[in-house]
Amino acid sequence: MNVRALLTVLRLPHLWARWQLLRDVEPFLRLQFLSFAWESGLLEALRSPASREDLFERLRVQRTDLLEVALDLGVALKELSRREGRYAIQGRRSRALLHDDGDPLAAMIQELLTYHGSVYQHLAERLRGAPLGAYLEKTGTMIARSSRVSEPFIASFVRAVVGADRPVRLLEIGCGSGIYLRYAAEANARVTGVAIDLQESVVEQALANLQSWGISDRFAVVVGDIRNPPADVSGPFDLITLHQNVYYFAPEERPDLFRRLRSWLAPHGTLALTSMMRGKTLAALDFDLALRSTVGCAALPELQELTGQLEGSGFSQVGATRLMPLEPLYGVTARS
Ligand SMILES: C[S@@+](CC[C@H](N)C(=O)[O-])C[C@H]1O[C@@H](n2cnc3c(N)ncnc32)[C@H](O)[C@@H]1O
Numbered sequence: 001m002n003v004r005a006l007l008t009v010l011r012l013p014h015l016w017a018r019w020q021l022l023r024d025v026e027p028f029l030r031l032q033f034l035s036f037a038w039e040s041g042l043l044e045a046l047r048s049p050a051s052r053e054d055l056f057e058r059l060r061v062q063r064t065d066l067l068e069v070a071l072d073l074g075v076a077l078k079e080l081s082r083r084e085g086r087y088a089i090q091g092r093r094s095r096a097l098l099h100d101d102g103d104p105l106a107a108m109i110q111e112l113l114t115y116h117g118s119v120y121q122h123l124a125e126r127l128r129g130a131p132l133g134a135y136l137e138k139t140g141t142m143i144a145r146s147s148r149v150s151e152p153f154i155a156s157f158v159r160a161v162v163g164a165d166r167p168v169r170l171l172e173i174g175c176g177s178g179i180y181l182r183y184a185a186e187a188n189a190r191v192t193g194v195a196i197d198l199q200e201s202v203v204e205q206a207l208a209n210l211q212s213w214g215i216s217d218r219f220a221v222v223v224g225d226i227r228n229p230p231a232d233v234s235g236p237f238d239l240i241t242l243h244q245n246v247y248y249f250a251p252e253e254r255p256d257l258f259r260r261l262r263s264w265l266a267p268h269g270t271l272a273l274t275s276m277m278r279g280k281t282l283a284a285l286d287f288d289l290a291l292r293s294t295v296g297c298a299a300l301p302e303l304q305e306l307t308g309q310l311e312g313s314g315f316s317q318v319g320a321t322r323l324m325p326l327e328p329l330y331g332v333t334a335r336s
Helices: 003-011 015-039 052-058 064-076 092-098 103-127 136-162 179-187 200-213 251-264 282-292 303-312
Strands: 080-083 086-089 168-173 191-197 219-223 237-243 265-276 316-322 329-335
Touching: 015 064, 015 092, 015 103, 052 064, 064 080, 064 086, 086 092, 092 103, 103 136, 103 282, 136 179, 136 200, 136 237, 136 265, 136 329, 168 179, 179 191, 179 200, 179 237, 191 200, 200 219, 237 251, 251 265, 251 303, 265 282, 265 303, 303 316, 303 329
Parallel strands: 168 191, 168 237, 191 219, 237 265
Antiparallel strands: 080 086, 265 329, 316 329
């Protein structure tokens, strides 16, 4: 840099803030690159090192200049390396996405860039009354996948509530990918039951998953709204679970819903739900904004409000456990 250019830099107003903002661009570009690389099949194609020409062919590229610049971006971010004309995966994040359990992370990035991105784009106008976003219809399968980011924490809660060796008839509400049916089935060979989800595409995904996990004979999965359930959803159940979806029910309709669920439980049956609760962490605040901006969703619940609603609906022994360090993700259980 010549001296004049250096002096110009030094005289810039808000020099440190400018530097920080430029640094902030990097995580933004990294998320964009990772999302593109996952969605386009670039990461998959780089499971083993490949030349530009290999990649043009494998990804059926027509605009080669676009991929060339995107590859340069990947190298500049240190997500990719280039040696002797061959590209390879270098960054930890890219590697994690490619791993067997990387899909929830990829879906989380896609959710942030698309759904949450739109939430912030429209936030100013929505403050002044513009309509909320009808996001749920288009994002069902992506949300079902990204919800699995909390999986390790919710899985241990599920194991604890299903127990190890007793017959359990389970109703899972809003099953998404069906992953918690898998944990329940693995923890206790005597668990059977029924799962329901509002969205047909999500149920198709859950059915395919149960099939591939070898547990499709233990659970029926049906499309429907639990507020108006199909005939297959009939009690009594020993356990009713709601994972990460209590905010799809307006606070004022929860007492009614809880009372009905309680009436479907066998004596000494358990209702178990998991949810992020309202909190001041970045993740909780971002999620709360997304929910409040979405048609058909309610704000993140307050833990005490929720446990109070359960008690008010006739449940006893209502208890809550924090499932994740640092984030307000809780498991709540209540007895019929
Ligand atoms: C955020 S996802 C969570 C999926 C899954 N439980 C998990 O934790 O991975 C919430 C799911 O609840 C479903 N859902 C929301 N309201 C529902 C309702 N009234 N009846 C049935 N399913 C519902 C949605 O379609 C969605 O698949």
